[in-house]
Amino acid sequence: MTHPDPPPAPTLRDVAEAAGVHAATASRALNPKTRQQISAETARRVMRAAQALGYQPNSVARSLKTSRTGTVGLVIPDLTNPLFPPIVRGVESVLESGGYHVWIVNTDNDAEREHAKIESLRARQVEGLIIATARLEHPLLRRLHEQGVRMVLINRQVEHLSLPAVTGDDATGVAAAVRHLAGLGHTRIAHLSGPLSTSTGRVRAQAFRHAVRDLGLPGDLVVECAHWSESDGAAALRALLTRDAAFTAVVAGNDLIALGCYDVFAERGLSCPGDVSVIGFNDMPFLDKLRPPLTTVAVPHHELGAEAARMLLDCLGDPGRPARTLLLPVSLVVRGSTAPPGAG
Amino acid sequence: MTHPDPPPAPTLRDVAEAAGVHAATASRALNPKTRQQISAETARRVMRAAQALGYQPNSVARSLKTSRTGTVGLVIPDLTNPLFPPIVRGVESVLESGGYHVWIVNTDNDAEREHAKIESLRARQVEGLIIATARLEHPLLRRLHEQGVRMVLINRQVEHLSLPAVTGDDATGVAAAVRHLAGLGHTRIAHLSGPLSTSTGRVRAQAFRHAVRDLGLPGDLVVECAHWSESDGAAALRALLTRDAAFTAVVAGNDLIALGCYDVFAERGLSCPGDVSVIGFNDMPFLDKLRPPLTTVAVPHHELGAEAARMLLDCLGDPGRPARTLLLPVSLVVRGSTAPPGAG
DNA sequence: TTGTATGCGTTATCAA
């Protein structure tokens, strides 16, 4: 109704023509890096013309010419998991100041979708990848690595593949959680682990086993969740209850799994922390306002993203640099979901 | 260490050469839309060669040639606001099946950042924009519209500018909230509005005034929050308390503002809903697990995103189509943060 | 300091 036809965007030639110079000159005038090569007077004229026409450089053309897109792909399972937005922002904050832009894709933990999304990113010529969906067995990532694709892992590792990675110090966090519960007097502590197909799930489960063993407590109260989700957490806890195991505390693989426990408590009329204490992992937002406020292990997600981005920048700058794994410190945040056993 | 130099990605010419045909032929063979133009035998040979070489079409080059990028920009304030991830996913789900990919940018409610981000999206030749950051006064959007940029608004409108938009039915939602409180016996109800520079803030505030007036209740208990945030909600409630206003219930502009109220309750030793009832807006995740569970107005965010995406697709398909505003139904979700006055 | 020529990888228009 209002705009019958969008006017064609002005090109560099239009600007050059308007300024009475050749396109090459206009190009140089507009690029701060080459502006010194031409006279101040001409530069001014070109810039004026560009301004007047509302010229916008076409970065598609520029990318084709320079074979640099200034973009990076960020592969996550699902943006609606509160864990990821802070990571995304952390990645962006660093990459942005490095002159890069970030493409976010969601895989929904589906290998096929992941494949398609990553192919699409590569077709779009991203210069690097930050991946938060790695599994221990991950042929796709292996192949990408072989093809020389620059990438950095967040929160996860791939078995027998040396890739730069940044994660929270999961083992220390889980140990702190277990010690906290033991300190409260708990002796039968369960663990609802994340998927053991992920390094995160496995590392936390292993750390749990070590921690309880070190304290002389039973280490057999472990149930694996198929996914890092509320519903899988609930299912795992139900399984544990059905088994009629005599536990008084739960270390959940992450906060969502812990929230799944809350659902089961409501369902079965159990009180937390009266009947069962629970500890989550991650410290996602608003946990302090829950009923009860969830004790958890705080992971610096923004920093996780930021450090991964820095690693990728390093990687892009110096392809030969060896892969390092960065472990960021975590901290136990004690809230209302943990108390001595039988306190209710 | 591992890969001294990434091998150059094979191009269409490489595939053509390997298949013993011209690049143009290879192009046609690889494109499903033009494949019929060539012999089945040749097509097979080309596709085999592409497969063997691991050929990936370069979409930058394709975009330059076709002047179609298949990308759309999504402009939001901040991904870490739980309101937006579901919107993003809704947008993506529709756009994806329309063959488009989505670029997400965060503006942090900063006009300058917004400008820069949108410029960057345009430079990257996005074919349309979905904008969730509109203010009533918004010169930038006005200019973009004049330049013929296709766009759809989410959750917001621009004054005197007829743009396609999809929002929740805020007026009805606020009215339901007020009626719910009045039905419980509240007569002095306050409203902590969102910024009145946004249509959303203004519409909800107006709806509040109408609703209380219709019930014969006082309409002067309104405080504006500078931003849709927890801290601004807390500040607004403190202001109201300082004023020593005799209110027993609060309709918050959104859930975050309501959570800010929770903070103040904790701070001042007030009980909710005993001393004050609170209603939020949006029904963001995990509200049911708060202490107390927050009564709120549920807005279908995924649908909001999906509908906006559909509108944009329509818009891209038929530029001349008139701008429509779509109002999606909302529903009051009663939880534990509302009770008769003096119930505590 | 500026202009000329060329090519990035692809698709579209011709002609054969």
Added chain:
DNA sequence: TTGATAACGCATACAA
């Protein structure tokens, strides 16, 4: 059905 050629918009090596 296939091939030759040109062009998308830009940046750069080279020439002037």
